[in-house]
Amino acid sequence: ELKVEQNPLFLSMQEGKNYTIYCNYSTTSDRLYWYRQDPGKSLESLFVLLSNGAVKQEGRLMASLDTKARLSTLHITAAVHDLSATYFCAVDNGNKLVFGAGTILRVKS
Amino acid sequence: AAGVIQSPRHLIKEKRETATLKCYPIPRHDTVYWYQQGPGQDPQFLISFYEKMQSDKGSIPDRFSAQQFSDYHSELNMSSLELGDSALYFCASSLGVYKNSYEQYFGPGTRLTVT
Numbered sequence: 178e179l180k181v182e183q184n185p186l187f188l189s190m191q192e193g194k195n196y197t198i199y200c201n202y203s204t205t206s207d208r209l210y211w212y213r214q215d216p217g218k219s220l221e222s223l224f225v226l227l228s229n230g231a232v233k234q235e236g237r238l239m240a241s242l243d244t245k246a247r248l249s250t251l252h253i254t255a256a257v258h259d260l261s262a263t264y265f266c267a268v269d270n271g272n273k274l275v276f277g278a279g280t281i282l283r284v285k286s
Numbered sequence: 287a288a289g290v291i292q293s294p295r296h297l298i299k300e301k302r303e304t305a306t307l308k309c310y311p312i313p314r315h316d317t318v319y320w321y322q323q324g325p326g327q328d329p330q331f332l333i334s335f336y337e338k339m340q341s342d343k344g345s346i347p348d349r350f351s352a353q354q355f356s357d358y359h360s361e362l363n364m365s366s367l368e369l370g371d372s373a374l375y376f377c378a379s380s381l382g383v384y385k386n387s388y389e390q391y392f393g394p395g396t397r398l399t400v401t
Contacts, residue, residue: 208388219376220329220392227388267326269388272320272380273342276328 179204179270190256190284198251198280200266208247208269211240213262220265239247256284288312290379290393298399299367307362307396311379317341318360319390320352323374335360367400
């Protein structure tokens with residue numbers, strides 16, 4: 178059974194600082210997704226990572242995938258308050274997604 | 287661009303009642319997925335359909351059933367509702383794995399509250 182572990186589960190950051198969220202998964206998969214969710218809202222797709230070594234960047238967020246290590250990272254550069262949300266990684270398991278527990282990110286001024 | 291449509295957006299039911307949630311996928315998407323997200327939880331896969339046939343099943347209670355219709359919209363039917371069924375229910379759609387398109391696009395969700 179595929180298991181997806183995210184850490185940390187809660188992250189309180191100062192504006193302007195950098196940090197990384199980690200996503201480990203237990204069985205082979207070539208497709209990993211990062212989503213953002215605001216309270217009570219839907220899941221907003223941030224990144225789709227389809228191959229080993231994939232790196233994608235959008236604004237202050239950068240995601241990477243190492244399929245051999247079964248690890249993905251979401252790096253936040255110079256955090257701003259607007260990035261406060263819950264971030265989920267999700268691994269494709271036969272075309273159904275298995276989500277990590279989510280990382281609640283709070284960026285403080 | 288058209289997105290996934292879910293209705294209703296909010297639903298309040300009493301215990302032991304039934305509920306029907308509807309999902310309209312993005313045009314030309316033939317695969318629909320249902321997920322349940324409890325308070326403070328991550329989304330859990332319930333069931334999926336491809337070309338109107340059930341393609342996969344997750345942790346969906348026997349009290350729930352779902353189907354996909356000829357126009358590709360899907361309905362999730364929930365009976366004998368329990369307090370623990372209170373959650374956000376998301377529908378997602380994709381072009382389908384057989385078309386080599388994997389990304390799932392999520393709808394806004396239906397918030398079900400069981401009292």
